[in-house]
Amino acid sequence: MSKRRRVIFHIDVNSAFLSWTAVQLMQGGHQDIRLVPSVVSGDPNDRRSIITAASIPAKKLGIKTAEPVSMALRKCPNLVVVQGDWEWYRRCSEGFIEICRKYSPVLQQFSIDECFIDMTLRNWGEDPVDVALRLKNEVKTTLGFTVNVGIGSNKLLAKMASEFEKPDKVHTLWDEEVQEKMWPLEVRELLWVGKKTEEKLQMYGIHTIGELAQRSVGSLTRLVGKKFAEQLHENANGRDESPVETEVPEAKSISAERTFSNDIGTEKEIDRALFNLACVVAHRMRRADFHTSCVSVFIKHKDFSVVQKQHQMSQPTNITAVILNEARAILRDIWDGKSPIRQIGLGVSKLTHENTFQMSLFEDPKMDYYREWDRKFDEEKAQNEDARMLAYERKRQ
DNA sequence: TCTGGGGTCCTAGGACCC
């Protein structure tokens, strides 16, 4: 029985945060920052701020995503640096996904600015490339930003294809094109091959995806472990059976972290940070109706070394005070109380929806007070969000 | 004036049980 060849599109917004910011600024009459060296960052006044997106002219000057803003400014003193607006990005993303969904309901959102759609069942009366061109142009004319569309017989090939020349392009990477279009690429270009894996492969004489494709799984296993070796071998050969997942998976963990502008070392400051993180994480848990039974804390020192510790609790909870208490105990274990800390993080995992809250005879009588405190916190947060939304709408009119 | 923030998955060792 011959299987119908799948047709998968991967749609990727070009320099998403930068494009979206450009659209936003142009609505206010600003020049198009996509045409000049520009970047989007977190708080540009924070000395530890890094770049989250760079324009193509900026990239041509050697400016890369994730590098410190201060470093980029040294490379290009007249670089335009703008702060990202998450609320706006969320809206742009929604608009983008909505258009893609019109082309196929079998859609998997891969990140805020990327999705896969399965076009296999479409009644093809035309070249897939023409359909992709139409999609790309529809996004551009209705939303004002450009995308790349990659087309292939599976998700991997579609994704690799969308990485080819940018911006505003459609590329195919069919099975029969793998040798010509994918094999000559550096191994680092392959999905899931990061810096560390690249180093290992290079030591082994593997520099291109084609060279990787021709190694045996056995020899790769010694380098990267069985599971990863199998995957690398499949992917380098252009194979990927994974389906386009339309279900949005439930979160498995929730975390928040904070990097200090200056490394800090007093217990009071650290504790205040931990408190804020606990508030944020617990609030997000309650909003998604989660309870956790595993809390973890990590600290990053001046030298970037990280110490992390987690602890399981006997009863799932979503009470801020309980989580904070747990986090404090962990922190006492991993921090000497004085060495400077660069970053601190708090996470919860083992999330469940079950409310196994039992009235225990031994329950801390303060629990009612804690719950009430959380309820007020959540209420206030919701009000603030409403107010901000309203102000946002007014500003846009 | 060096290096954010939020996730996922995998591996390896130790504890513990049968």
Next chain:
DNA sequence: TCTGGGGTCCTAGGACCC
């Protein structure tokens, strides 16, 4: 004086993604 083997859970750490 010896010291199997399988399974599961927990924990820490590492790699990758955007």
